[in-house]
Amino acid sequence: MKVISCSFTFEHNLSETMSCLQRCSKQEELKQIHARMLKTGLTQDSYAMKKFLSFCISSNSSDFLPYAHIVFDGFDRPDTFLWNLMIKGYSCSDEPKRSLLLYHRMLCCSAPHNMYTFPFVLKACSNLSAFQETTQIHAQITKCGYGDDVYTVNSLINSYAVTGNFKLAHLLFDRIPKPDIVSWNSVIKGYTKAGKMDSALTLFRKMEEKNAISWTTMISGYVQAGMNKEALQLFHEMQNSDVEPDNVSLANALSACAQLGALEQGKWIHSYLNKTRIRMDSVLGCVLIDMYAKCGEMEEAFGVFKNIKKKSVQAWTALISGYAYHGRGREAISKFMEMQKMGIKPNVITFTAILTACSYTGLVEEGKLIFYSIERDYNLKPTIEHYGCIVDLLGRAGFLDEAKCFIQEMPLKPNAVIWGALLKACRIHKNIELGEEIGEILIAMDPYHGGRYVHKANIHAMAKKWDKAAETRRLMKEQGVAKVPGCSTISLEGTTHEFLAGDRSHPEIEKIQSKWRIVRSKLEENGYVPELEDTLLDQVDDEEREAIVHQHSEKLAITFGLIKTKPGTSLRIMKNLRVCKDCHRVTKLISKIYKRDIVMRDRTRFHHFRDGKCSCGDYW
Template sequence: MTMISCSSFSFEHNLYETMSCLQRCSKQDELKQIHARMLKTGLMQHSYAVTKFLSFCVSSTSSDFLPYAQIVFDGFDRPDTFLWNLMIKGFSCSDEPKTSLLLYHRMLCCSAPHNAYTFPSLLKACSNLSAFQETTQIHAQITKLGYENDVYAVNSLINSYAVTGNFELAHLLFDRMSKPDAVSWNSVIKGYVKAGKMDIALTLFQKMAEKNAISWTTMISGYVEAGMNNEALQLFHEMQNSDVEPDNVSLANALSACAQLGALEQGKWIHSYLNKERIRIDSVLGCVLIDMYAKCGEMEEALGVFNNIKIKSVQAWTALISGYAYHGHGREAISKFMEMQKMGVKPNVITFTAVLTACGYTGLVEEGKLIFYSMERDYNLKPTIEHYGCIVDLLGRAGFLDEAKCFIQDMPLKPNAVIWGALLKACRMHKNIELGEEIGDILIAMDPFHGGRYVHKANIHALAKQWDKAAETRRLMKEQGVAKVPGCSTISFEGTTHEFLAGDRSHPEIKKIQSKWSIVRRKLEEHGYVPELEDMLLDLVDVDEREAIVHQHSEKLAITYGLLKTKPGTVIRIMKNLRVCKDCHRVTKLISKIYKRDIVMRDRTRFHHFRNGKCSCGDYW
């Protein structure tokens, strides 16, 4: 029978009890009590107990525990390499990565020995700080101490150089590796992705022998961030056909691509995949699902996802309110804004942007002003330039142009081109020629390479029949080399997105589309349709030529293609990159009545639901 001494039993029991308390610790006061107990019982003299204590502090989600760990660490005379590495790693993942570099400087001053685990954390801190100079200094240390062939150190170097924009150095290190692993490939690809160099990233990605989930996700995320949403979805489908299961990040990015493209069918498929694979819909996936359904015109589905989220974050509430804003449901947006606060969720600055946008799209002037002035008074949130822009847009759309101008002049922030642009559009909408000319001059001086500024100002002159001034504005636009953004509309069905430009003849079925449009046009004219040419006063002087062009607007081509390719009763969904013009808006209303079709159109700023000759915007857009 083995004899156990009382002192040995006492130490083991004390260690077990202390570690158990540590695992349940959630407050700094409790942490201090555990530290005091360890000092009193002598556990702070044992490396295992100290390591456990500091590891807990470093890995904790509490913001108070890491600084406390440093206080404890600073009390040691000669901490070993493991403890140095532990503290450096902790701060490299925190909001204060600079502390990792300061700790390393101390480590050098103390002549503490290094090992292979020292450098990856240091380089992670450099990446978070975008610190190129410090990266080169650590690179020198790696070479000096003989770790230049250590795969972890080299991978961290590649990542740090790539993140700081030094692709040549990152690529050079990568090319020198005899056997680069998946992390090596992913690090160099990630650098090019972050810089928006998607062509180089794709070339490297295609050369990878074995792609893991991170490889696919990095590329898909990069395409979404670059606005290359079709490419993102194509790659996502390729990922599905490979042996790699998509992770939550790739799924969220694919849903974001669907949202931007209005690709409802593909978005629904991903939602079904989540349910089929029993993937937990966390706060991020919940938000992107709400956003996807809202941007694809399905607010009922968006609300259904929202209602199924157990713990609703401020981001989820904001996504839903934004959805109501896109669809012009101002009252519903305000209702949800009030409800979230009753549920104890405090709105953030993005929430206010969403609800103020909703007020602007529905003419809720007084409600919008009350919400705006409550930001600082009731929520201690300082309005940003976006919030001031929302109020200018709100006042301008409603016709309060003088009030909007005074509001801009009294702003504590310097108005930018977006602020003045909102007022200029309102001047054109309400035919305020004098103010429009004044704002137009301000905008062109401020933003001389934005085509929309010249177009709006030229059309202001045209409304006043000031043809010389209008022509002069167009001439100035050409001299600056500024081009007008062409109208582009897309329609998606059966997993394919079809794109149309104004006057486009490149579509393989263009002859069928034109033939169908001739039939549609005759039916429109039978219902009293006459083209509205006000939005294109300057495109051509000749009325017949202007009329010919208005019949080739991109949304008309897309809707006609929808009528051609879908069964009667099917909802037609259109995406437009610019604000829909008056003529296309009127035509779409008539088509919805004549063909008994629901048409959902998302233009640059909002949704229009056309049904039985009426639009959800109430002609207020």
């Protein structure tokens, strides 16, 4: 009876401990559970300790892994399972280098390896893009006799491919007699991570059997490479192949929709999520908010946010960013305050979002107060992005001297983005002298960015210094730098139509030009005179400048939308550059004359045009 009683006590303590671990969410609670294990003798039991450490490793809490390391260091002779457990934990963490340090200790301790050791170490190498370490571990794999283990070889392929050594990755792949689906996915993933999408697609097409990971790897690769159209095309192909999309592929497809402004496709994915009852994790929730916000539907974005049960800092940040894009600074600040009342601490990305909201709405004093609170109240160091937001905030509002002093007093070295924000403000507020000074700084700092030359040339042109404007453009040509062409897209019935400034390649360009002449006539009847200020590129006469401004890409896209949609239909336009003054004024007038709501997203923000007015209040 005594033995049975002891056994019951041990089993009871173990069961209670496992139950407590499942409910554990804070380090203080973890310490209490560990103390209980010490008191009841469970720390002497190998099974119990492995369960404890496994929980720490798999937990989402960043505090648990370091604590597991402390516990691990208390073992005299940890077995292979425990070494592998710790190496795995760090390989998936923000500190993959610690995996390699642990592996080095494992070698020094002459601890035996098994088939799981090397894949974990190689995952750390992949995350670090550590080629030299990969080759050394490759030698260890051969020495230990695991050169034919398919899991180890697949990890090697992935690590070599990620570090850019595609010849070695392909050599290993070709040596596998019958590569499994993981082998194919490993080499494809390497190519996608390096942005070599053509090579990845060639291999992908050769695969006889594809699983969800194969499709997801390609889709996410396209999104990371900025090839969002291709990502959505492949996503549709995936659906037609009867492979169920997983959370990662859905999140990437939504991200592609956000970048393209493909609202209808994004809505379809949202309804698919509801229909299939896929669990709305934090990542999916954030990308859905972001998709609706970037497609101009803030009410839908807020609806998704409200339905998220456990709102993370990322979800709050996505919502605040959405309000920033739309120039709804007051609402962004309201959510920023509400978030903190709910006990959610903002992170550095949240501060970038809220400062951007202040900048786009001209909330100068509010923005400055928030900026100076970052370090004082939240114990965070302001980043270069935060400093850039303040320069933009001051510059847009016309406080150019204050913005310049702010840059000069920054503890961080100002980059081209910060000087660029001030140069843009100089152009808006016609400060020629300061603009010319900053233009010189920018071209010296960033000589291969076409926008720097264009802005500087336009500053000279404003002052009618035609020789200097021509010299800047000549220097731009000598450097082989091209101006980024204006490009606008409009999505109609699931198809995205693209227009370039002055381009005549669209199959219906004659219809578009004919319709534009009618639109222009109506504009002139309503008092329209072209704004040529943004077209002062060199000594061309007014007629030439007017011809240029009438060929801007957003005008072509809007005109096409008027042709292809019924009266009263809203139009959604995406523009890769900042909308110019003339196009902004024209779009306001079109919204009034044709009684259309027009939503335009330019490089930085949204403009909602209705009845001759814009949501930005002409402040952009």
